[in-house]
Amino acid sequence: MSQRFMILDGSSLLFRAFYALPLLTSPTGEYTNAVVGFSNMLQKMIAEYKPDCMVVAFDKSRHTFRTEMFADYKGNRDKAPEEFSAQVPLLREFLEGWGIPFLEMDNYEADDIIGTLSKRAEEAGGYEVLIVTGDRDALQLVSKDVNVLYTRKGISDIVRYDEAAFKEKYGFEPIRLIDLKGLMGDSSDNIPGVPGVGEKTATKLLLQFGFLEDVYAHIDEVSGKKLKEKLTENQAQAELSKKLATIERNAPVEFTPEEYAITPDHERFFAFCDKYGMRSARQGFEKLYPAQGTLLLELGTEETEQKHKAARIAGRNEAEVFADKLRKASVPAFCGVYEGKVPHLKLRALGLSTGDENAVVESGSEAWDILYPLLEDASLHWVTIDLKSFYHVGGSREAHVEDVQLAAYLADPSIGTADVEQLRSIWLPSAPAISADEDETEKAAEGAGIVSKLWPVIFEKLKGYDMEKLYNDMEKPLVAVLAEMEENGIYVNRDRLSAQAEAVGKKLLDLEQEIYTLAKHPFNINSPKQLGEVLFDELGLPAQKKTKTGYSTNAEVLNSLRYVHPIVEKILEYRLWMKLKSTYLDSIGELIDSETKRVHTTFNQMVTATGRLSSSDPNLQNIPVRKEEGRIIREFFEPGEGYDYLLSADYSQIELRILAHLSQDKNFVNAFTHDEDIHARTASEVFGVPMEDVTSELRRRAKAVNFGIVYGISDYGLSQDLGISRKDAAGYIKSYFEKCPGVKSFIDGTVSEAHEKGYVTTLFGRRRDLPQIHSKNFTQRSLAERMAMNTPIQGTAADIIKLAMAAAYRAIKDAGLKSRILLQVHDELVIETTEEELSKVQEILRGAMEKIVSLSVPLPIDIHYGKNWAEAK
DNA sequence: ATTATCACG
DNA sequence: ACGTACGTGATAATC
Numbered sequence: 001m002s003q004r005f006m007i008l009d010g011s012s013l014l015f016r017a018f019y020a021l022p023l024l025t026s027p028t029g030e031y032t033n034a035v036v037g038f039s040n041m042l043q044k045m046i047a048e049y050k051p052d053c054m055v056v057a058f059d060k061s062r063h064t065f066r067t068e069m070f071a072d073y074k075g076n077r078d079k080a081p082e083e084f085s086a087q088v089p090l091l092r093e094f095l096e097g098w099g100i101p102f103l104e105m106d107n108y109e110a111d112d113i114i115g116t117l118s119k120r121a122e123e124a125g126g127y128e129v130l131i132v133t134g135d136r137d138a139l140q141l142v143s144k145d146v147n148v149l150y151t152r153k154g155i156s157d158i159v160r161y162d163e164a165a166f167k168e169k170y171g172f173e174p175i176r177l178i179d180l181k182g183l184m185g186d187s188s189d190n191i192p193g194v195p196g197v198g199e200k201t202a203t204k205l206l207l208q209f210g211f212l213e214d215v216y217a218h219i220d221e222v223s224g225k226k227l228k229e230k231l232t233e234n235q236a237q238a239e240l241s242k243k244l245a246t247i248e249r250n251a252p253v254e255f256t257p258e259e260y261a262i263t264p265d266h267e268r269f270f271a272f273c274d275k276y277g278m279r280s281a282r283q284g285f286e287k288l289y290p291a292q293g294t295l296l297l298e299l300g301t302e303e304t305e306q307k308h309k310a311a312r313i314a315g316r317n318e319a320e321v322f323a324d325k326l327r328k329a330s331v332p333a334f335c336g337v338y339e340g341k342v343p344h345l346k347l348r349a350l351g352l353s354t355g356d357e358n359a360v361v362e363s364g365s366e367a368w369d370i371l372y373p374l375l376e377d378a379s380l381h382w383v384t385i386d387l388k389s390f391y392h393v394g395g396s397r398e399a400h401v402e403d404v405q406l407a408a409y410l411a412d413p414s415i416g417t418a419d420v421e422q423l424r425s426i427w428l429p430s431a432p433a434i435s436a437d438e439d440e441t442e443k444a445a446e447g448a449g450i451v452s453k454l455w456p457v458i459f460e461k462l463k464g465y466d467m468e469k470l471y472n473d474m475e476k477p478l479v480a481v482l483a484e485m486e487e488n489g490i491y492v493n494r495d496r497l498s499a500q501a502e503a504v505g506k507k508l509l510d511l512e513q514e515i516y517t518l519a520k521h522p523f524n525i526n527s528p529k530q531l532g533e534v535l536f537d538e539l540g541l542p543a544q545k546k547t548k549t550g551y552s553t554n555a556e557v558l559n560s561l562r563y564v565h566p567i568v569e570k571i572l573e574y575r576l577w578m579k580l581k582s583t584y585l586d587s588i589g590e591l592i593d594s595e596t597k598r599v600h601t602t603f604n605q606m607v608t609a610t611g612r613l614s615s616s617d618p619n620l621q622n623i624p625v626r627k628e629e630g631r632i633i634r635e636f637f638e639p640g641e642g643y644d645y646l647l648s649a650d651y652s653q654i655e656l657r658i659l660a661h662l663s664q665d666k667n668f669v670n671a672f673t674h675d676e677d678i679h680a681r682t683a684s685e686v687f688g689v690p691m692e693d694v695t696s697e698l699r700r701r702a703k704a705v706n707f708g709i710v711y712g713i714s715d716y717g718l719s720q721d722l723g724i725s726r727k728d729a730a731g732y733i734k735s736y737f738e739k740c741p742g743v744k745s746f747i748d749g750t751v752s753e754a755h756e757k758g759y760v761t762t763l764f765g766r767r768r769d770l771p772q773i774h775s776k777n778f779t780q781r782s783l784a785e786r787m788a789m790n791t792p793i794q795g796t797a798a799d800i801i802k803l804a805m806a807a808a809y810r811a812i813k814d815a816g817l818k819s820r821i822l823l824q825v826h827d828e829l830v831i832e833t834t835e836e837e838l839s840k841v842q843e844i845l846r847g848a849m850e851k852i853v854s855l856s857v858p859l860p861i862d863i864h865y866g867k868n869w870a871e872a873k
Numbered sequence: 874a875t876t877a878t879c880a881c882g
Numbered sequence: 883a884c885g886t887a888c889g890t891g892a893t894a895a896t897c
Contacts, residue, residue: 184897198897526894528877547877549896554878579879583892610889612882619891622881630880655882708887717887778884790888794882798889826882826889 002128005121005260006051009110009133010102011059014038014091016134016151018084023771026276034087035094036278040429042098043284045132045149046262053260056095056102057113058088064107066244073244074189082776090276097269098285099262108251111137115247118146120255127257132158137181137189140247142166142174172206179212182242191241194234201227212242264289280430310351310358310445319367322352322359326374329354333383333452334375335420335444336390342600343487343593347393351444355452358445375399383455385420385447387476388605391483404451406475407458409606410467413768417606420447420454427457470765470799475605478802481809481821482603482613488832489598490620490822491640492588500632501585504577511574518567525574528553534567541565576629584623584633591618598640603824610791611766611798613824621825625873634870642818643832647865648872649845650828653678654797654859655710661855662763662792665742672857679703685739686732705736709743710793712786747789754788762795764803800853801827808848815844830869838865 017037024033045051066073095102103113114131115138121127122145131138134151139161142148148161159165166174183202185193193202205222209215215222216235222228231238266289273282313319326332337349349362352371361367374380376396384390387403395401408415408423415426421434431453434446462471516522519538523530532551536543541561545552555575561568591599604614615621623637624630639646651657656678660668671681676691683694683702694702701722708718719729737744754760759769768791772784805824812819819841823830829849833841842863849861866872 524895527896528894529896549876552877575879579893582894583880587892604890607891608889612889614890616891619881622879622891624880626881711888712886714886716885721887779886782884782886786886786888794889797882828882 002126003052003257004049004130005117005127005257006045006049006054006130006132007114007117008042008045008054008056009114009131009135009138010038010056010091010095011110012134013041013132013151014087015080015084017041018087023083026278028275030090030276031083031086032090032276032278034084035090035276036281036429038091039094039278039281039284040425041132041151043281043288044433046288049130051130051262053257054100054262055117055260056100057110057117058102058104059110060104060106060108064109065248066109070240070244072190093272094269094281097265097272099264101260103253105251105253108248108253111135112248112251113253114138115141115249116251116253117255119249121257122146124255124257137177137186137245137247139166140174140177140245171203176206176211178242178245179206179215181245182212182238183215185241186245189244191244192234192237193241194230194238196230197227212238266291283430310360310442310449312360312362312441313367313371314362314365316366316370319361319370322354322357322367323370323374325354325357326352326371327377327380329356329452331355331383331452331455332374332380333448333455335385335447335451336393337440337444338389338393342392342602343489343596345389345392347390349441349444351441351446351448353445353448353452355449358449360441360445362441375401383451385423385451387479388483388486391480392487397480402455402459403476403479404454404458405606406479407455407462407471410471410475410766411458411461411465413606413609413611413766417604420450423454423458424450427454465765465767467765467767474764474799474802474806477806478605481805482605484809485821485823486600486603488820488822489593489596489600490830490832491598491638492592493636493638494589494592494597497585497589497636500636501581501589504581504585508574508577508581511570511577515567515570515574518565518570525571526578531571535561535565535571539565539567541568576627580624580630580633584630588618588633601823608798609768609787611762611795611802612826613798613802615823620823623869631870634873635868637869638867639832642834644835645833645838645865645867646822646869646872647831647833647838647841647863648828648869649831649842649849649861649863650825651797651801651849652860652862654800654827655793656706657855657857657859658763658793658796658800659710659743659746660857662796663740663742663746664856665740665746667740668743669856675858675860679706682706682736682740686736701732705732708733709736709747710790712789713747714782714786750792751785751788754785760788760791762792762799764796764799766795766799768795797827800859801829801849804849804852805829807852808845811844811848812841815840817841817844830872833865 014034018034021033021037023031024036026032092102105113118129118131118141121129122143127145129146130149131141131146132149138148139150142161142163144163149158150161151158163174180202181191181193183194183197183205184199185191205215209218219228219231222231269285270282313322333353335351336347338345339348340346347363349360352359352361361371375382376399378400380400382401383404384401385403385405387401387406390401391397404423405418408418415422424431424433434443434450462468512525515525519534523534525531529550531553535541535553536551541564543551544560545557555572558568558572588599593600599618601615601620602617604616607614624633637646657672660672667685671678679699679702680691680694682705683698684691686702686705687698704718704721713733715726715730715733718732719726722729750760754770754773758771758773759767761767770784770787772780773788775781775784801824805821808829809821817837817840819831819833819837821829822832831841845863846861850859864872
């Protein structure tokens with residue numbers, strides 16, 4: 001019987017945990033998130049693998065034998081953030097209490113300690129070694145007796161690598177990982193490798209020849225002249241890279257297995273947890289090491305597993321029994337298993353849960369006919385995840401169904417669209433994770449169980465934040481509106497679209513030839529790297545900006561070089577058409593539904609940090625409009641069969657009007673109340689000229705300042721935008737604030753409130769946490785401060801149009817019109833309508849959009865309509 | 874998986 | 883002195 005010896009890479013796991021969890025703090029203000037995450041992972045490891053002995057290895061200092069060999073080793077690493085470093089000593093304290101030995105050594109990395117200990121254990125025999133790490137390099141240690149548990153993402157997604165699993169993934173045995181690194185390098189450790197050789201080429205070479213040395217021994221057999229050259233030129237560098245990637249397995253560290261037992265010190269550990277407010281760590285520890293004399297009322301493991309195993313219900317009788325339980329459940333929950341795409345989405349199965357008991361029911365079974373109707377039963381109050389999909393498959397809008405995902409997003413928008421497992425790990429970290437190796441329907445059942453438990457916790461939080469109304473009256477009603485918009489889709493004239501795609505394709509071929517001639521040879525124009533080499537190395541144009549990987553070739557740079565060389569203009573033109581063809585013409589064509597002839601975008605309600613919607617597959621919120629060449633794309637969006645016009649209704653200056661309302665600045669409120677040109681008025685104030693003397697240039701500058709204010713102004717940003725000096729920009733801002741003191745005090749007030757509370761809110765109570773506002777790092781803190789200025793404005797605008805959408809939707813429906821909302825583009829709604837309904841629909845939109853809230857300034861909309869989206873602007 | 878670029882509000 | 887405009891998504895290239 002072999003001993004199971006677990007070795008943890010403390011440094012890498014702590015780092016993973018740090019980035020996986022939000023910055024939690026103890027009651028006394030110390031950061032604890034990394035330790036909390038480490039603790040969760042440790043508990044899981046011990047519970048699952050029950051190791052006989054354990055050691056945690058740490059990196060000690062940056063200076064190691066590797067930096068002796070190569071000074072730049074890991075030279076590209078930023079210093080770890082203060083919030084992280086402060087937790088390293090905390091983890092030691094934690095391990096001391098838990099009774100787990102740890103090791104660190106001068107001149108060696110944690111990897112080398114792990115490599116050495118695992119080798120000694122192999123030599124001694126009788127050990128099964130499990131290495132837990134978030135560092136891929138350790139995979140080279142995998143052998144018959146040594147496996148690696150690698151944290152793929154965050155800390156909960158762990159994969160076990162044994163010899164077979166490694167071979168499956170890489171195609172060769174583990175030790176050759178160092179040869180791979182020798183060839184391809186490792187950007188995260190700043191290991192150079194052979195430039196131009198990536199994973200693909202490196203793997204090919206190793207499979208063909210064996211080890212790195214074999215590649216060089218057979219260098220003549222390498223195919224490709226370029227590749228051979230690169231390999232020969234960089235042989236020394238490849239060999240050094242291999243050495244750097246090789247874990248030292250004979251480090252001067254003693255192997256003393258008798259000292260590696262876990263010896264929990266309850267008192268010490270509890271004191272630690274209490275001091276740092278780590279309740280779940282304490283609970284988990286207690287579960288693993290029950291104090292003597294405490295009576296255990298826990299369920300046996302077998303029984304626990306039984307509990308999570310979902311019953312598959314097919315027959316009528318079982319269904320009746322489970323239906324009864326659901327009716328009595330305090331939080332009945334379901335998770336749908338969907339297949340297909342909107343507007344053809346189908347419900348294949350349901351995971352159901354009473355909170356205590358989970359079940360699966362498949363569509364088409366006898367049980368389905370008994371259980372599905374419960375979802376429409378108004379006496380049940382259901383919870384699900386992804387309510388929009390439920391609506392897509394015909395779920396009743398009248399049914400009482402909550403969406404945990406939506407509630408969780410509102411409580412913390414930074415998590416975005418979190419799946420059940422993510423929500424569990426955030427909100428119920430001590431509950432068992434969803435089993436990984438079940439089929440989709442079983443996961444749905446288990447998911448339903450979790451959803452049932454999540455809802456009370458998350459909704460309670462929402463109530464604590466005073467966000468119930470936001471959820472009930474704004475976001476939840478919007479779900480049905482978005483579902484319908486997605487199902488509606490928008491008609492795209494496929495013939496005109498593909499004709500244009502073809503024409504643009506020809507144009508691109510011509511441009512390509514002209515560019516090759518001017519460059520004197522063909523190259524990949526789409527590659528910024530190759531383009532940079534052609535422009536700046538070969539043609540000798542003056543390089544001005546650099547990116548971290550080479551020369552910058554963006555539009556700003558190219559524009560400034562327009563008249564230096566004729567190739568530049570051609571490249572700009574090539575870029576313009578290439579963008580239009582690949583992003584719009586080709587890909588939208590592919591997304592036209594063959595049955596409906598329309599494109600059905602997805603409106604994501606749980607993505608942005610500010611409360612805006614986003615659109616994807618395809619993104620219909622970024623269809624070109626500013627440039628003539630791009631605007632053509634809009635011509636292909638037309639009213640579909642049975643409709644005559646596309647109509648667009650957009651808010652005029654909504655963000656600046658919100659700024660006026662929130663700040664109560666006299667100038668702004670006045671200007672908007674009298675419907676003045678706000679940018680001209682700003683110019684007049686800031687530059688001290690009468691309104692009639694405001695030139696278009698002055699207006700342009702004032703407009704830039706107004707935008708700057710909305711984004712969270714900085715003199716640097718404004719100077720970049722206007723192409724003026726930072727000093728001048730600072731001067732503009734100064735006189736702006738003198739003339740608009742209301743705006744100034746609003747911004748100052750918002751930022752200082754963010755510092756005090758750690759979050760900001762919109763007019764309707766939407767919340768955004770800004771943990772970085774306390775950062776000691778200037779850049780991060782400044783970013784958070786700009787977010788603090790921008791979020792209440794952008795977020796309030798998002799709130800308003802969301803309310804307006806639901807109101808317009810309702811009003812159109814109540815009026816019995818066939819007109820319908822197709823798209824939302826942040827401050828604009830696109831509607832499909834008919835000749836007869838044209839005036840009625842305009843009236844409804846004005847009522848819904850302009851009257852939905854009453855601010856200190858009016859909120860007028862502009863309406864345009866036409867035979868396509870380009871005309872409706 | 875990340876980076877550079879560019880489309881929108 | 884630090885070193886940035888706010889919010890998104892898609893594509894192609896490169897790692």
